[in-house]
Amino acid sequence: MDFTFPKEYELFRRMVREFAENEVRPLAKKIDAEHRVPFETIKKAAKLGLMGVPFPRKYGGCGAGEIGYCILMEELGRVCTSTATVIGAHTGIGAMAIYLDGTEEQKEKYLKPLASGEKIGAFALTEAQAGSDAAAIKTRAVRDGDYYVLNGSKCFITNGDIADIITVMAVTDPSLGARGGVTAFIVEKEFPGFSIGTLENKMGIRGSSTAELIFEDCRVPKENVLGQFGAGFITFMKTLDVGRASLAAACLGGAQAAMEAAMKWAKARTQFGVPIAQKQSVHFAIADMATEIEALRSLVYRTAWLIDTGQPHIKEAAMCKLYGSEVASRCINRTLQIFGGMGYSREFWVERAFRDARIAEIFEGTNEIQRIVIASNLFRELGLRISP
Amino acid sequence: MTVIYKVTVTLTCGRIIMDFALTDEQRMFQKMFADFAEKEVKPIGEQADYEELLPMEVLQKAAMQGFMGALFPEECSGACLDFVSYIMLLEELAKADVTTAMAVSVHNGLAGKTILDFGSAEQREKYLEPMAFGEMIGAFALTEPAAGSDAAALESTALRDGDDYVLNGNKIWVSNGGIAGLFVVFAKTDPGAGAKGISAFIVERDAPGLKVGRREKTLGLRGLTITPLYMTDCRVPAANLLGEEGQGFKIALQALNVARLSLSAVALGACQRAVEEGIAFSIEHTQFGGPIALKQAIQNFVADSAAEIEGLRWLVYHTAWLAEQGEPFAQEAAIAKLLASEAAFRIANRMVQVHGGYGYMKEYAIERIYRDTRALPIIEGANEVLRFVIARDLYDQAGLKIKP
Amino acid sequence: MRIIVPIRQILDPRGFTVSPRHERIFINREEYIINPNDKNALEVALSLKDAGDAEVIVIAGGQARLDDALREAMAMGADAAYLLTDEVLAKTDAAGVAEALARGIEKIGDFDLIVVGQETLDTADALLGPWLAEYFGVAQVGGVRQASVSDGVLRVRRDWGAGYAEVEVALPALLTVAPGANKPRYPHGGRIMAAYREWQVNIWGSEDLGLSAADLILLTQRRGRTFPPERTLGERLTGSPQDVAAELVQQLRLRGLVG
Structure with missing residues (x-):
């Protein structure tokens, strides 16, 4: 090893x-x-x-x-x-x-x-009523000669308004459901019938844009079908699996930065006559953070290694996302507490990091979905299929 | 969620040993608070957050209902609420908007109640009535850059000069600072004497040498206008000394006890609003072929939150009842603040999770509640300090003195 | 056009602290980086390459760990790398390295330009540029900020008192680049991977250069180290802004710092 x-x-x-x-x-x-x-x-x-x-x-x-x-x-x-x-x-x-x-x-x-x-680039899967339940998407794609005609709308699409090339999931055969009935398409922003709807006003990650995408008789050439026709579900599951590991890596960085900031602050901030770095509450908070961060680091890079070496990684990627986002939120929350009032002020980056960290527990599959993915993979080993 | 249980525990012989029932008057008040909050406060929450300013009209309207003099006696045009009713007021306001509840709480509990308890007859007459009418908003200036949790480390000074005191020093994190007409300010009249050298003063906004600084930009509670306060040879008439010289620390502690109790009520209200939002969303939002309310994970979130709220409600009410009885309640107030503030953020956090992506968007109230509630474990005594206060009291009883 | 850029390596200054009080250097993290001034030199060479047809070759001499520095230089845009190292070369000093580099450059073949960082950040030695210019008998321009080539003539902007001078030089020539002359580019992500996975660093030992231990007798000898005296805190003026300002002016006058 x-x-x-x-x-x-x-x-x-x-x-x-x-x-x-x-x-x-x-x-x-x-x-x-x-x-x-x-x-x-x-x-x-x-x-x-x-x-x-x-x-x-x-x-x-x-x-x-x-x-x-x-x-x-x-x-x-x-x-x-x-x-x-x-x-x-x-x-x-x-x-x-x-x-x-x-x-x-x-x-x-x-x-x-x-x-x-x-x-x-951007990736458009989520719809208003199809977030965690990705299989419930309604955007339709109907064949018309050498084209597919897309109708519907996508929401919460990161980069949606700035992207030139968007991977879009649409239903090609409603009778088949998610498996077999959904196809992935590559859509260019210039394609007729594609437009951008409202932009979201978010709690955090405000330096990224989150847009609604609207498809009104949007004509996509048939050679822009991505992957096998009807296998869109497999495409987006594979893609999201890989995305989850790297998302956890971003959380890892955030958590590490939070801990380092907390330590610097605790060393500089004096209360009751000593730096608060001399207080046991702070020691234990730092020790807990460091332990979780170290565990997360191992999980993230081992999962990345699984991906790079072509090994199965669905369960591990979901674990990365689940654990990573929670570690990041916990660490920044502890750091904010150590900063006290200063952490609540928008003068310091702690406040921004706190708002930013919260999204990781939600996007790219909420943590509840990650738990379902992990549990269903584990139960499958016992021969039991579970539904969400 | 607004259900107050009328429970009477009796012995078999019929003698009442404990009474959890609200009086008819209290129940009437509660309904009135809830109506006001729903009608007048709830609609302004989003705007106050966006504009980072609480509309003065809402405080005027509150004054017309008597809420700006909630604890003052009738001769000062107050509503003369008992503590339990006052706590219910804050709870209902917080359900509608945490920021408004905090503004009312600082005005009544920290500034008004302090003047009521320690002020001279003249001071009460001069200040309480305009406060009750909402003409003069109260604020409380204790924290300093180097003295947050450690109040005895104050550096501001107040030196006697003829008929005046001359105040020098800087205060930070003064809630209501942007809108306040008067500040209860703590400074050392005897800089060498530590906690015993602290005195409290009523400082009016237009006092010479007083400058209200630029408002803090904060994560949440954005309508609260939190500001610093700069005092440069700020002259305050000796008549504005609250209580006696050297009594300041005691005044601050008592005010903080009330503040902690009030904050636990605000937290309690925020918890309930968060769960209301979560329940409503989980019914309306469909995933996997049905409302997400049908998912066990969501039900667990709601059940855990409800259980915590129910426990908190009686802790908070009991503490208020103790205060009303004139019993010591410092320990209980610290415990209530500790538990309630952490529960509020925990529950708001869970309910953001129930909302999923929508919970991260400013269109939904839970996004604001999440940011607002994050302040609660920090303000009016950081929870780390409260843990120490609680432990110190217990060790004290066991005969061991501990230091922070 | 062939441009040679010698690369030196120093201990990362962010990894240690110098304590004059304890007269010690505390090394917290032992990591070596390219001498920052050599990166400035490399940037000058690479910008010449960007502007026209040029081949940039990096060369380093001394310890085996210089391999990392050369690969980083390739990731930044250098086309080929030569590492002069073996047991003999690893033990020599700056003068020995300069001699080895001269022999190495000679062995590579003809060149049009050598671009060197003026000095090293750690020991502040500046002998490499003059040494190589002397060895090859080419013109040397010091304090270089920018360089461009047109019609076989090299135009150089160099420090000149408080300003700059524009100088024209015939090739071949040698430039020593001023510290902080430019903001060196970051290595390119894809080239980083290729630098370690696909590209080779050519390695020559002392025998390949026709050098023996006897040729590399140390010119310098280390006798120990001393630290500058600790700086004392200045005087703090207190009082009203007017008083402080008046006092400050008076103090400056007393010290003859203002008229």
Whole structure:
């Protein structure tokens, strides 16, 4: 067994950390306050290959696999969850679906500009009444000659309004249900009939945009069917599995940053005549954080390794997402408490990190869904199929 | 969720040994509070959060109902509520909007009650009536940059100069700071004497040398106008000394006891609103072919929350009852604040989870409640300090003195 | 056009603290990074490559760990890397390294330009540039900020008193780049992976360079180290803003710092 990172990953982490500290951190407060996407960061990231980290170099990516991608997400998660979310939705689910199930032509045409960061990607599955219950989607796709005609709307789509290329799930045969009746399509924003609805006003990750997408007789050429016809369910499940590990990596970065901030503050803040770092309540809070973070780190990178080596990873990815988001929320919550009133003030990043962290327990499958995924995988080993 | 149980526990011989029943008057009050909160307060919550300012009209309307002088006697135009009724007022207000409840609580409990209990006849006459009419909003300025949880470490000074005191120092985290007409300010009249050197003063907003700073931008409670206060040779007439010189620490502690009890009532109200929101959403939102209310995970969230709320309600009411009886209630108030504030955030957090993605969007009230309730474990004595206070009391009884 | 950039490595200053009080250096994390000034030099070379047709070769001499520095340089955009190391070269000093680098560059073949960082951050030695310029007998320009090539002529902007001078140099030449002359680019993510997984660093030992231990006798000898005296806190003025300002002006006058 060898738990050390190869040297290329050490250098990659050093580069990404410097990038995050010098280019991302100075903007973090601003993009939250101004409620805008950091396009300047995306441009800089693209120049360094950071918009396509997991994909092979022949498609314009870094060829760093899921492990490299998790390193990127961890380092971005340390400084700005919004930026991590924008790049994560682009890479981890938007482009990832095309990488996992696209034909060679589709990869040439769509993955290349996505991986190089020329174009932005998004992934559109959720609908108003189909969030956790992804199989209940209503958006319809009907064949018309060489085209499919899409009708319906998607909600809570990260990057929805800034994306050029969107992977969209639509029902092609309502009689077959989720398995067999749903197909994935690659939609370009220029396609006729595609438009952007309202943008959401959110508690946190305000530097990322969350949009409603509307399809009104949107015509998609038939060669833009992604993966097998009727197998959209498999495409999005596979994509989300991979996305979950990297999401947990961003949580890992956030948790680590929270702990480090708490320690610095506790060392500097004096009450009752001593730094509060001398108080046992603080020691135990830090010890608990450090333990959870270390466990999370092992879980995340082991899962990334499972993905990179082509081993089964559905259960582990769900565990990453579940545990990662809760660890991040717990850590930042403890840190806010250690900061006291200062943590409640918008002057400090703790407040923003607290708001940002909360979404991780919800998006890309709520934690309740992760628990269902984990339990159903475990019970399946006993030969029992459970329904949500 | 608004159900107050009329329970009377009796012995078989018929003698009443405990009485959990509200009086007819209290039940009438409760209905009135609930109506007011629902009609006047609930609609302004979202706007107050967005604009980061509590509309003054809501406080004016509250004054017209007597809620801005809730604890004052009738001769000061107060409503002369008993403590249990007062707690119910805050609870109902918090159900509608946590920020409004906090503003009313700071005004009544921290500023008004302190002047009522320790003020001279002249001070009461001068300040309580305008407060009760909502013309003068009260605030409470204790915390300093270096003295948050550690109140004895105050650095502000108040030195006697003829018929005046001259105050110098900075205060932070003054709730209602943006709208207050008067501040109860704590400063050391004897800077060398530690806690015993602290005195309390009534400082009017236009006192020379007093500057109300730029409002804090906070995670939640955004309508509360939390500000710093800067005092530079701020002259306050000696007649505005509250109680006696050196009595400040005692005044602060008593005010904080009331504040902690009040805050637990606010937390209790917030818990109930959060669960109401969660229940309503879980009925209306469908996943996997039915409302999510049918899922056991959601039911567990609701049941756990309800159980916590029910436990809290009686803890909070009991503490209020103790206060009303004139019994010591410092320990109970600390326990109530500790449990209620953590429960409020925990329950709000759960109910965000029930809402899923919608809970993260500002369109839904739970998003605001989540941010608002996060303040509760921090303000009016951080929970870490309360744990110490509770433990200290217990060790005290066991004969061991412990220090923070 | 072939550009050679020598790369040196230093202990990451963020990983240690210098304590004048204890007269000790506390190393908390032993990690080596490319000498920042050498990154400035590499950036000058790479920007010449961006602007036209150029091949950038990086070379380093000394300990085996320089391998990481060279791979990072390749990830930043260098086309090839040479590492001069073996037991003999690992033990030499800055002068020995300079001699080895000179032989190594000679062995690589013709070059048009050598771009060197003016000094190292750790020991602040600045001998490499002049040493190589002397060895190859080419013109040297110091304090370089920017460089561009057109029609076979190199135009250089260099420090000149409080301003800059624009200098034209015939090739081949050697530039020593001023510390902080530019913001070096980040290594590219994909090139990082390739630098370790696909690309090679060519390794030459002392024998390949025609050097023996006798040629690399140390010119410097370490006798120990001393620390500068601890700086004392200044004087703190108190009082009203007017008083403080008046006092400050008087104190500055007394010290002859203002007229």
